[in-house]
Amino acid sequence: MRDLSRAHLESFLEMMSAERGAAVNTLQSYERDLEDLHGFLSERSVRMTDAGPSDLGAYLSGLATQGFKPSSQARRLSAMRQFYKFLYAEGLRTDDPTGILDAPKKGRPLPKTMGVDDVTRLLTQAEQEAAADGPDQLQRLRMLVLLELLYATGMRVSELVSLPAKVLDHEGRFLIIRGKGNKERLVPLSQSAISALKAYGRLQTELAANAKQSAPESPWLFPSASQQGYLARQVFARDLKDLAIRAGLTPSLISPHVMRHAFASHLLANGADLRVVQELLGHSDISTTQIYTHVLEERLHQLVQTHHPLAKQAKKQD
Secondary structure, three states: OOOOHHHHHHHHHHHHHHOOOOOHHHHHHHHHHHHHHHHHHHHOOOOHHHOOHHHHHHHHHHHHHOOOOHHHHHHHHHHHHHHHHHHHHOOOOOOOOOOOOOOOOOOOOOOOOOOHHHHHHHHHHHHHHHHOOOOOHHHHHHHHHHHHHHHHHOOOHHHHHOOEHHHHHOOOOEEEEEOHHHOEEEEEOOHHHHHHHHHHHHHHHHHHHHOOOOOOOOOEOOEOOOOOOEOOHHHHHHHHHHHHHHOOOOHHHOOHHHHHHHHHHHHHHOOOOHHHHHHHHOOOOHHHHHHHHHHHHHHHHHHHHHHOHHHHHHHHHO
């Protein structure tokens, strides 16, 4: 019987173009991926229309052996699924052999983070600039408060910029943060964050008292002329990169979210429990916090190498 695989492949591509409105690049990608599958099956003397789950699984395994990334494997599987669904819909097959195939697991990328030295340089730069007198001192002091709070609590940037002004009334060492799903959590503040907050509040009060026309009091800790009434997170991110440049750091590697990661990574590296970090970050699921397990693994390795008797003995022999 003549192999009609290529004819069916052309019909599939025509359907994707006419009925699904697939872009040219998408069609070309499907064609390349399915042609590669066709070549693989031909070497096994199997028609595409007759291929079973074991044939297709072997193809995916071969991709992994060749070093294809999980994302590339997942794209090939997606093309296969579309093609075999088409064959099933057209009555050319009585089943879909891709139904029981598992998508390759994609390795979760490690979050960007900053070293303690880089964070220190950034905070030192912000502190020096905030201490200088001038007409824009409140903005410079605001940046210091933003950074101190961000590194002390690891809160999301959206939570940070929308903090209420009543934060200044708190004398304690804790903040109540309203996060995703309107859930509240308690986070501790560092002494430096508390000091920066107090200085910021005092300067706000002084400037308001010296102003000829007192502006209406804002309900936000970081008031702004934005639509929301508080500092836009994009503005904070931009100003943070500018500060990074002045501190001699690479701006592309620094953002509010990177500092949130730094908060979590530095806590874990210094002995914090993963569950505690989960609570502080406001993660509802521990699996979200587990992106930081590489920090724990490195710390555990160092602990074993430092304290395990056999490791000490090996060092002596060296």
